[in-house]
Amino acid sequence: MRVVDMARREINAKTDIAFDYQEIKEGRKVVALRFTITKNARADKPDPLRDDPRLARLVTRLTAHGMTEDTARAIVQAHEPELVDWATATLARKLKAKEAVENPAGWLRKAIEEDWRPQPTLFAQEQAQARETERQAEREQVDQQVKTAKGRKADAAREKAAIVAYVNSLSPEEREALEQGFREHLAATVPAMVAKRFTGGETWCCDPIIRTEAVSFLKAGHA
Numbered sequence: 001m002r003v004v005d006m007a008r009r010e011i012n013a014k015t016d017i018a019f020d021y022q023e024i025k026e027g028r029k030v031v032a033l034r035f036t037i038t039k040n041a042r043a044d045k046p047d048p049l050r051d052d053p054r055l056a057r058l059v060t061r062l063t064a065h066g067m068t069e070d071t072a073r074a075i076v077q078a079h080e081p082e083l084v085d086w087a088t089a090t091l092a093r094k095l096k097a098k099e100a101v102e103n104p105a106g107w108l109r110k111a112i113e114e115d116w117r118p119q120p121t122l123f124a125q126e127q128a129q130a131r132e133t134e135r136q137a138e139r140e141q142v143d144q145q146v147k148t149a150k151g152r153k154a155d156a157a158r159e160k161a162a163i164v165a166y167v168n169s170l171s172p173e174e175r176e177a178l179e180q181g182f183r184e185h186l187a188a189t190v191p192a193m194v195a196k197r198f199t200g201g202e203t204w205c206c207d208p209i210i211r212t213e214a215v216s217f218l219k220a221g222h223a
Helices: 002-014 053-064 069-078 083-097 105-113 122-166 172-189 201-203 208-222
Strands: 017-026 029-041
Touching: 002 017, 017 122, 053 069, 053 083, 069 083, 069 105, 083 105, 122 201, 122 208, 172 208, 201 208
Parallel strands: none
Antiparallel strands: 017 029
């Protein structure tokens, strides 16, 4: 009846139906089975050990080695998945190598509850700590770069707003004189291909180089 019991556990745990059975005997011999099928009330309730594929696989691995489903569920619920995964994989390798494991379910339970995973050496721990310190430094560097970039963007926005506000405050004659002076400034300070981008109006801020020169030009008292 072991095959039927395994099928019952699987169906009752993972489907919306549940079944039980009763053995029909003649003397000591089982001649038939009487099945009772009902709606599985547990299927309507959230169950992370059933609904999470990884946790469900771990429960199945434990029960495959003879552990009862209730015990398997309790162990998976109480321990980190990596530990349970390690224990089941280690046992599988032992059995494949034909190592003597008298009670696989008992071995699994102790290996998980006592955490038999090999502990890292002091050197390995120091290496791991050094790697974590390096990663933390890299994260801090990236954060600083992001903050710097945001700061530069904010500075650029403030510069653009100040230039536009000042230029727009001038009379047409004053603006024309200022733009002519700035054209001459650009001709003497930046490559010609960059200088040609300035045509007055909104082009005071059309290019980072031009904007930088405009700030310098206006601060120097050419305004």
